[in-house]
Amino acid sequence: MDLFIDHDPAGRPLADRMRPRTLDEYIGQEHLVGPGKPLRRAIEADNLHSMVLWGPPGTGKTTLARLVAGYCGAQFLQISAVLGGVKEIREAVAKAKSARGSGQRTVLFVDEVHRFNKAQQDAFLPYVEDGTVIFIGATTENPSFELNNALLSRARTYVLKGLGIEAVRRIVDAALADGERGLGGRPLEIAEPLRDLIAAAADGDGRRALNLLEIAADLAEPEGGREVVSEAIVREVVAGGVRRFDKGGEAFYDQISALHKSVRGSNPDAALYWFTRMIDGGVDPLYVARRVVRMASEDIGNADPRALTLALNAWDVQARLGSPEGELAVAQAVAYLAVAPKSNAVYTAYKAALQDARENGSLEVPIHLRNAPTRLMKELGYGHDYRYAHDEPEAYAAGETYFPEELGERVYYRPVPRGMEIKIAERLAYLAELDRKARGRGD
Known part of the structure; x- marks a missing residue:
């Protein structure tokens, strides 16, 4: 089943010409669209829903969005968060309303949606809520940090993974074999190890692999009626002699x-x-x-x-x-x-404290450390016997405890003998000595 008919493939980049037309042609992301997986079942069952596709460049986010629209017979509208704004959103919504009037659904695909600010995201939120559009956003950034909670709550997030070398190699081979959209109509000769080299250099990016392959093919040397892609050509292409692609670039x-x-x-x-x-x-x-x-x-x-x-x-x-x-x-x-002088003492202390917090459950806050804003809390002893440090000698309540009783005293932060942490270590040692004396363990 061909969902997309390419009437004029000439002149378009190989990566665009080889865009998969069906889920069976779609390589990679088996955890999402493999046989029996929930997203594939939803697509094949015509169960459209808004979603965010999060993954590295070249992993098939745009293609997957097109496939979703194609399988469900929906109008596909695409805007770029880099080039578009509220005006483009309004134009897309107008087209979606027109299509809705004739009974057709619309998939609004927003590429690099993380580049939209809050106002721009809010602009199409009402139309996602009322079903005017099915929103599909693509992002290379963590959507938890880049997208509004209101938008995230109305869309399911799918995580796309960087393609493995084997998957990229399959993409390369498919392009070399396809005589209609790929390079199969040319007498190209490229050895198996060189195909592996291109797949490895793509670093999980299918689009980059096809770009590298197309450049290498264009540099092929005629030899006895064939077009030979030599090792020298491939190594020149993957070594960075050509401008890098996408945000990630090589390695x-x-x-x-x-x-x-x-x-x-x-x-x-x-x-x-x-x-x-x-x-x-x-x-x-x-x-x-x-x-x-x-x-x-x-x-x-x-x-x-x-x-x-x-x-x-x-x-x-x-x-x-x-x-x-x-x-x-x-x-x-x-x-x-x-x-600068180096110290990972805080980083190490943070990880150790986090481990204790995770492993020891919800230990009670000692009663003397609790806040007592109401009379009942005061009657229950909240804050009783708390020693206000600023009222103590040297503004330090020697011997006071701050950890949960069940946990006992812990030492996470151990300053290193470099930079300002030399002074910090001296200060902590002095305070520890005051604690020992206050608890009767000093001289």
Whole structure:
């Protein structure tokens, strides 16, 4: 069953020409659309519902949205959150109302929906609620952080995964075999290991794999009536000789890992190299800025609290000014974090405290730490015997306890002997000595 008829495939990119027309042609995401899976059953049963498709670039979000509309006989309208706004939403809604009048449903597909602000998301929410449109949003960002709760509550979120090498290889092979939409009509010759190399270089992105394949095919050398794609050609294409595709680019996650580890390893030169590699590859600088804030907390922490402030300021500059001024501010933060004293003491303490919180259940707050805003609470002893630290010598209630009784005393935070944490450690040691004396365990 062909749901989409391509009347004029010439001149369109290979990745667009090879867009799957049926669920059987759709490669990957078997956890969602494999035989018997809930989403596939819903599609085949004509059970349309609003949804958010969350996953990396090139994993089939747009294609899946088109398939949903095609299987259900719905009008498919697509707008981009990058280029569109409230005006485009209104135009789409008008078309949907017209189609509804003639008994046809409408799928409104919003690509990169995370780029819509709250007002723009609110603009089409009423039409999702009253059934004028079936909303399908595609996003590479966590929808919990980027989409309104009101919109999320009315749409089911499906998580698409990066394609495995085997799945990408199947996409490559399908394009080489298809004589109607793909490259099967050409006498191309590309060895099996070179197909594997393209699949691996795509890093889970089916569209990127087809783009790389198309470039390699265009560079094929004539040889005895054949068009031969040599190893040299493939290696040149996948090595970055061609502008990278999509937000991730080549080895995106490896590069962000290299940046983080270079900062942690106190190498500003390597950190700046990986940062500029990612910027040159087309990464969203705001993504890097967010990761730099994470580095400041995870790897510098209280050894130099200024690192977090500088990272946040760089993120703010990037958001306010954009390129290229923003990237310079982020570069400044990257260099500063790399040379700052390192400590993961807070990060380690946080994980240890979180583990205790998860493993020990809902332990009662000690009664002396409870708030007592009412007379009944005071009669029950809430806040009784609480020692107000500011009324104590040195503003410290020596010997006071703050953990649940069942848990006992815990030590999560252990400052390292670097940067400002040297002073913090000295202060904590002094306070611990006051506690020991107050509890009768000191000299």
